[in-house]
Amino acid sequence: MKNAVSNQPSHQVVIVGGGFGGLYAAKSLSSNNIQVTLIDKRNFHLFQPLLYQVATGTLSPADVSSPLRSVLSKRKNTKVLLGHVKNIDPEAQLVFMDGEEISYDTLIVATGAKHSYFGKDDWEKTAPGLKTVEDAIEMRRRIIMAFEAAEKETDLEKRRAWLTFVVVGGGPTGVELAGAITELAYHTMKEDFRNIDTSQTQVLLLEGLDRILPPFAPELSKEAEASLKRLGVTIQTNTLVTNIEDGIVTVKQDSQETKIAAKTVLWAAGVKASSLGKAIAECTNTECDRAGRVIVEPDLSVKGYPNIFVIGDLAHFAHQNGKPLPGVAPVAMQQGQYVASVIKQRMNGKTLPQFSYADRGSLAVIGQNAAVVDLGFIKFTGFVAWLFWLLVHIYFLIEFDNKLLVMLQWGWHYFTRSRRARLITGEELARTSEVDEKSNFYTPVNGESIAKLSS
Amino acid sequence: MKNAVSNQPSHQVVIVGGGFGGLYAAKSLSSNNIQVTLIDKRNFHLFQPLLYQVATGTLSPADVSSPLRSVLSKRKNTKVLLGHVKNIDPEAQLVFMDGEEISYDTLIVATGAKHSYFGKDDWEKTAPGLKTVEDAIEMRRRIIMAFEAAEKETDLEKRRAWLTFVVVGGGPTGVELAGAITELAYHTMKEDFRNIDTSQTQVLLLEGLDRILPPFAPELSKEAEASLKRLGVTIQTNTLVTNIEDGIVTVKQDSQETKIAAKTVLWAAGVKASSLGKAIAECTNTECDRAGRVIVEPDLSVKGYPNIFVIGDLAHFAHQNGKPLPGVAPVAMQQGQYVASVIKQRMNGKTLPQFSYADRGSLAVIGQNAAVVDLGFIKFTGFVAWLFWLLVHIYFLIEFDNKLLVMLQWGWHYFTRSRRARLITGEELARTSEVDEKSNFYTPVNGESIAKLSS
Numbered sequence: 001m002k003n004a005v006s007n008q009p010s011h012q013v014v015i016v017g018g019g020f021g022g023l024y025a026a027k028s029l030s031s032n033n034i035q036v037t038l039i040d041k042r043n044f045h046l047f048q049p050l051l052y053q054v055a056t057g058t059l060s061p062a063d064v065s066s067p068l069r070s071v072l073s074k075r076k077n078t079k080v081l082l083g084h085v086k087n088i089d090p091e092a093q094l095v096f097m098d099g100e101e102i103s104y105d106t107l108i109v110a111t112g113a114k115h116s117y118f119g120k121d122d123w124e125k126t127a128p129g130l131k132t133v134e135d136a137i138e139m140r141r142r143i144i145m146a147f148e149a150a151e152k153e154t155d156l157e158k159r160r161a162w163l164t165f166v167v168v169g170g171g172p173t174g175v176e177l178a179g180a181i182t183e184l185a186y187h188t189m190k191e192d193f194r195n196i197d198t199s200q201t202q203v204l205l206l207e208g209l210d211r212i213l214p215p216f217a218p219e220l221s222k223e224a225e226a227s228l229k230r231l232g233v234t235i236q237t238n239t240l241v242t243n244i245e246d247g248i249v250t251v252k253q254d255s256q257e258t259k260i261a262a263k264t265v266l267w268a269a270g271v272k273a274s275s276l277g278k279a280i281a282e283c284t285n286t287e288c289d290r291a292g293r294v295i296v297e298p299d300l301s302v303k304g305y306p307n308i309f310v311i312g313d314l315a316h317f318a319h320q321n322g323k324p325l326p327g328v329a330p331v332a333m334q335q336g337q338y339v340a341s342v343i344k345q346r347m348n349g350k351t352l353p354q355f356s357y358a359d360r361g362s363l364a365v366i367g368q369n370a371a372v373v374d375l376g377f378i379k380f381t382g383f384v385a386w387l388f389w390l391l392v393h394i395y396f397l398i399e400f401d402n403k404l405l406v407m408l409q410w411g412w413h414y415f416t417r418s419r420r421a422r423l424i425t426g427e428e429l430a431r432t433s434e435v436d437e438k439s440n441f442y443t444p445v446n447g448e449s450i451a452k453l454s455s
Numbered sequence: 456m457k458n459a460v461s462n463q464p465s466h467q468v469v470i471v472g473g474g475f476g477g478l479y480a481a482k483s484l485s486s487n488n489i490q491v492t493l494i495d496k497r498n499f500h501l502f503q504p505l506l507y508q509v510a511t512g513t514l515s516p517a518d519v520s521s522p523l524r525s526v527l528s529k530r531k532n533t534k535v536l537l538g539h540v541k542n543i544d545p546e547a548q549l550v551f552m553d554g555e556e557i558s559y560d561t562l563i564v565a566t567g568a569k570h571s572y573f574g575k576d577d578w579e580k581t582a583p584g585l586k587t588v589e590d591a592i593e594m595r596r597r598i599i600m601a602f603e604a605a606e607k608e609t610d611l612e613k614r615r616a617w618l619t620f621v622v623v624g625g626g627p628t629g630v631e632l633a634g635a636i637t638e639l640a641y642h643t644m645k646e647d648f649r650n651i652d653t654s655q656t657q658v659l660l661l662e663g664l665d666r667i668l669p670p671f672a673p674e675l676s677k678e679a680e681a682s683l684k685r686l687g688v689t690i691q692t693n694t695l696v697t698n699i700e701d702g703i704v705t706v707k708q709d710s711q712e713t714k715i716a717a718k719t720v721l722w723a724a725g726v727k728a729s730s731l732g733k734a735i736a737e738c739t740n741t742e743c744d745r746a747g748r749v750i751v752e753p754d755l756s757v758k759g760y761p762n763i764f765v766i767g768d769l770a771h772f773a774h775q776n777g778k779p780l781p782g783v784a785p786v787a788m789q790q791g792q793y794v795a796s797v798i799k800q801r802m803n804g805k806t807l808p809q810f811s812y813a814d815r816g817s818l819a820v821i822g823q824n825a826a827v828v829d830l831g832f833i834k835f836t837g838f839v840a841w842l843f844w845l846l847v848h849i850y851f852l853i854e855f856d857n858k859l860l861v862m863l864q865w866g867w868h869y870f871t872r873s874r875r876a877r878l879i880t881g882e883e884l885a886r887t888s889e890v891d892e893k894s895n896f897y898t899p900v901n902g903e904s905i906a907k908l909s910s
Contacts, residue, residue: 043599043879060515062876069647070877079649082603082879133880144498148537192524194534421517422525424498424537425588 010035010077011347014095014104016085016276018045018068020329021110021312024336026078027071031344036078037104039097042132043067043082047397049329051130052173055139055266056180057188057422064397065133085111087279090305106307106343109280109294110336113313113327116272116291123244127166127265130173139266141424143181146264147189148424150196157261163201164262166249168241169269170207171214172364175224177266178205179367182232188422203232204260206239206251208269213372215326216362220372223381227370241269271327277314284308289316289324298354300339309342311335317355325357329396334358365389465490465532466802469550469559471540471731473500473523475784476565476767479791481533482526486799491533492559494552497587498537499523502852504784506585507628510594510721511635512643512877519852520588540566542734545760561762561798564735564749565791568768568782571727571746578699582720585628594721596879598636601719602644603879605651612716618656619717621704623696624724625662626669627819630679632721633660634822637687643877658687659715661694661706663724668827670781671817675827678836682825696724726782732769739763744771744779753809755794764797766790772810780812784851789813820844 010033015022018040026038044065053059072078083097088107095102115129128138143165150162163185167178185201192198205212205228211221212228212235225235242257243250249260273292281288284302287295293316294302300315302308312332316324325331338355345352361375363385371385380388465488470477473495481493499520508514527533538552543562550557570584583593598620605617618640622633640656647653660667660683666676667683667690680690697712698705704715728747736743739757742750748771749757755770757763767787771779780786793810800807816830818840826840835843 043603043877060517060876061880062515062878065878067647067877069644073646080647081607133878137880148498152536189524191528192522192535421515422498422522423517423520423588425516425592 011343012037012103012105013108013343014039014102014106015108015110016040016095017110017112017312017314018042018080019048019110019112019312019332021112021314021332021336022108023068023071024333025108025110025311025340026075026336028337028340029343030075030077031347032077033347034077034343036075037081037102038068038072038078039081039083039085039095039102040068041082041084043069043080045071046133048131049393050397051133051136052176052180054133054136054421055130055177056143056184057140058180060421061133061136066397085276087276088283088308090280090284090302090308093307104307106309108309108311108336108339109276109314110310110312110332111274111276111314112332113271113273113291113293115267116270117267118270120244123267126244126246127168127267129267130177137425139177140421142264142266143184144422144424147185147193147196147198149263151193152195159196160200160202161247161261162263163196163198164204164260164264165201166204166206166260166262166265168206168244168249168265168267170205170209170212170235170237171268172362174205174207174266174268175212175228175364175366177268178203178233179228179231179365179370183367186232201232202234204234204236204262206241207235207237208240210237212237213364216364216372216374217379220374220379220381224364224366224372227366227372227381231367231370271313273314277310280308280310291316293324299342299352300335300355309339311339317357319354320357328362330360331357363389363392466798467492467558467560468563468798469494469557469561470563470565471495471550472565472567472767472769473497473535474503474565474567474767474787476567476787476791477563478523478526479788480563480565480766480795481530481791483792483795484798485530485532486802487532488802489532489798491530492536492557493523493527493533494536494538494540494550494557495523496537496539497523498535500526501588503586504848505852506588506591507631507635509588509591509876510585510632511598511639512595513635515876516588516591540731542731543738543763545735545739545757545763548762559762561764563764563766563791563794564731564769565765565767565787566729566731566769567787568726568728568746568748570722571725572722573725575699578722581699581701582623582722584722585632592880594632595876597719597721598639599877599879602640602648602651602653604718606648607650614651615655615657616702616716617718618651618653619659619715619719620657621659621661621715621717621720623661623699623704623720623722625660625664625667625690625692626723627817629660629662629721629723630667630683630819630821632723633658633688634683634686634820634825638822641687656687657689659689659691659717661696661704662690662692663695665692667692668819671819671827671829672834675829675834675836679819679821679827682821682827682836686822686825726768728769732765735763735765746771748779754797754807755790755810764794766794772812774809775812783817785815786812818844818847 013036015025015038023045026036029036044067047064050064054061068080085095085097087096093104114131117123146162150159153159165181167174182203185198189198213221213224240252242252247263249262249265251258277292277294281294284305286303294310295316296310298319300309300311313327318324342352363373365371369383369386371389372381373385373388468491470481470493473493478500481491484491499522502519505519509516523535540550540552542551548559569586572578601617605614608614620636622629637658640653644653668676668679695707697707702718704717704720706713732747732749736749739760741758749765750771751765753774755764755766768782773779797807818828820826824838824841826844827836828840828843
């Protein structure tokens with residue numbers, strides 16, 4: 001019997017991307033005669049919904065990351081490869097990874113999205129986005145460093161610019177960042193400085209549409225605005241950013257332009273699909289939407305290639321109500337599980353009805369004790385919503401140790417308002433304990449040195 | 456009364472360095488008429504004895520770091536400055552920090568040590584040392600990446616070189632690193648790979664003297680050797696490293712040279728004092744020892760300058776038994792407290808007897824369940840020593856949240872042998888979720904790409 005099974009060639013599934021979509025597909029593909037290869041360019045799955053907590057000093061990168069190999073170590077039919085896929089050959093059924101060719105019977109592409117500056121790519125230097133662990137550490141460095149620079153600055157106007165934080169984009173990430181920075185300034189660090197009063201910090205949240213959290217119901221947007229204002233965030237809706245340069249953000253509101261002096265600008269405004277989407281669309285002759293997402297068939301496959309699936313943030317799926325599904329974790333997770341089922345059913349000669357997203361609701365956290373939850377049949381805000389947000393996020397953190405420890409850290413943070421991970425680290429700082437060659441101890445932010453400003 | 460106190464100019468103490476010496480001095484200098492300024496080029500105190508756990512994926516940087524501002528936030532007489540001190544003027548009583556001048560009545564210099572390659576500075580690229588958080592993350596990246604490279608490598612000899620780890624230096628750090636790498640290979644990751652068997656990993660610990668842990672009693676060195684061998688570490692004593700180049704370590708044993716093919720080489724062999732020591736010796740006309748440490752007076756002051764103290768790893772204090780005190784945390788802590796007392800006593804017109812180090816013993820951890828402890832009056836090894844080591848380190852972790860969480864993580868790690876922080880991160884990896892320009896997803900280790908090796 002055993003021999004018979006092993007003689008039958010097993011079905012090779014290659015998954016590109018270990019985010020929510022790819023990982024849930026891999027976890028759902030346990031079967032004796034399926035061999036799974038998961039390729040990612042990082043060795044860990046990142047729990048992106050909590051990345052803003054790394055950027056604002058509450059959690060460490062390892063708290064929101066799980067090594068892919070350990071998540072999948074018990075699945076003996078699954079192999080993890082660390083590598084970068086740039087293209088595929090849909091006819092030869094090959095994936096090209098760092099000069100190697102990997103063949104597949106079925107391919108699942110789930111490489112997600114990165115932030116987009118709507119063509120103004122030079123804004124990235126001044127206004128970093130939040131997609132990777134490195135992004136989060138860079139944001140953390142800039143936020144903490146801004147307070148240090150303000151503490152040294154004697155010119156009051158310049159000090160104000162260091163204590164002004166602009167968050168571009170009023171979606172969940174922007175709301176979460178803005179809330180967390182005010183907490184950091186008004187509570188966590190309020191005793192820490194001698195020259196500045198951190199309660200003078202200004203946090204501006206800019207949104208192009210007429211309300212923050214546009215995917216939510218209007219009454220929840222209103223509640224969220226009220227909560228953020230109570231925390232101390234200044235919200236400007238109907239506001240477009242027209243220029244970002246070092247120290248100055250130019251915005252347009254009712255066709256009037258204003259300049260905001262702010263040393264720290266954080267980007268939470270737009271995303272575009274990973275470039276593998278475009279490569280796949282080209283070689284399969286499919287279409288992409290304007291954000292670079294591959295327009296998929298009702299079963300999430302690529303038109304004309306039933307053995308290539310595109311899921312998660314990389315897919316444009318509009319078969320439900322005409323609008324593409326949002327780029328959120330639950331969509332990716334459900335699509336990963338659906339595609340795994342399709343593959344298993346096909347091997348049994350069966351088919352599945354088209355993919356259908358079960359929207360269980362949206363939630364966003366505003367700050368300690370406040371969140372907004374929209375479950376469709378019920379909407380709620382405030383402390384209960386915050387507790388609900390907390391439980392949902394803990395539940396979905398994949399590895400048990402992460403869940404336990406993050407929960408304890410949150411509990412600790414909740415009662416003490418401390419933020420343990422307020423470290424300024426990075427390559428810009430010395431590897432060894434001294435830098436003899438450099439005149440300054442850190443790379444100047446945006447080309448302007450703090451020493452120069454304060455002298 | 457209040458007015459009388461504030462009219463009296465307060466005594467200005469400047470401390471350079473927020474390590475164990477500087478921080479304990481600052482914490483002991485609470486007094487109404489002392490103003491303390493603590494200068495460090497990092498914004499956090501680093502608990503260096505546990506840094507090897509960051510390098511081997513058990514703890515996160517924030518677990519072994521405490522923001523200096525929060526440690527000192529309750530001390531209203533203490534100011535923290537983020538800056539780099541390169542020199543002082545002992546006559547004008549000035550410290551030069553990034554172009555600024557800061558005046559002092561009393562100066563405490565505690566800038567510690569960095570690793571030393573005995574003049575072979577080009578070995579650093581190939582064999583990184585472990586002094587900073589960035590060093591630890593780089594070591595972690597190299598260790599985890601070596602297993603990934605081995606998994607991809609098909610040439611058996613090259614694969615063996617990826618699975619060979621050489622630790623240079625048999626002091627506590629070397630012993631701790633070697634023990635932790637074997638645990639990582641033989642336990643934590645044993646289910647994680649499909650092509651390699653991580654139990655084939657070779658960990659070599661090289662020591663120039665005739666036994667490892669030379670500061671300990673010989674019987675404890677023997678016990679430690681036995682424990683390490685049980686873990687799977689190969690120990691070579693009386694072994695000098697004569698050359699390190701990419702992939703090959705040349706060693707000399709009994710005047711015979713051997714070449715070891717190893718892709719990962721970690722340096723735990725020597726330290727030299729921070730360069731501020733030399734600068735101070737020059738301008739005060741004092742002497743340094745060969746390691747660059749300032750030779751201090753019996754009260755830890757610099758000869759001829761009773762208001763300048765040098766403490767911790769930067770100081771050469773040989774007034775106790777002719778041998779300079781070792782560069783360990785307890786020495787620095789006691790010296791910081793002693794100098795704070797001297798300053799306070801002097802302000803009352805009193806003097807203190809010379810500094811005397813109370814050696815409460817040495818301890819080193821070998822691996823899970825094993826450590827060696829030498830308290831002078833009692834020596835013990837094994838599980839009890841490991842528990843003792845654990846309690847001592849938790850006790851000294853400065854902030855309470857760190858203590859609690861690190862303890863829980865250790866507890867978790869102890870029962871599961873999991874290591875949560877096995878992330879490959881760093882600037883070398885993409886900030887955004889894609890690298891379109893680069894052909895490979897990470898910067899090749901030591902100029903040689905894994906893709907090249909495996910193709």
